Amino acid sequence: MAGGWSRDGAVQDQIDDTVSDAVRGARARMPAGEGLEHCEECGQAIPVRRREALPGVRTCVACQSERDKAVVHSQINRRGSKDSQLR
Numbered sequence: 369m370a371g372g373w374s375r376d377g378a379v380q381d382q383i384d385d386t387v388s389d390a391v392r393g394a395r396a397r398m399p400a401g402e403g404l405e406h407c408e409e410c411g412q413a414i415p416v417r418r419r420e421a422l423p424g425v426r427t428c429v430a431c432q433s434e435r436d437k438a439v440v441h442s443q444i445n446r447r448g449s450k451d452s453q454l455r
Contacts, residue, residue, distance in 0.1 A: 397439070399424035407431050 403419050406412065407428040414428050427435065
């Protein structure tokens with residue numbers, strides 16, 4: 369049940385859109401193409417098990433962790449509070 373000015377099912381649509389955005393972003397960050405044996409950032413060897421688990425991997429775990437910290441997550445306000453609509 370939606371309330372206020374929204375139609376029924378609007379809340380579920382917001383949830384679905386948020387999940388779809390997150391999945392799309394995760395897929396965009398996945399490695400693709402030919403992988404490397406050595407990290408393209410620091411030059412350390414990438415373990416065989418990591419290369420097998422993530423085909424196309426180009427960074428070691430440490431460098432990838434640093435990259436993941438720098439990822440900006442979407443800050444879309446899908447709620448649209450009534451206060452912001454009344455201004």
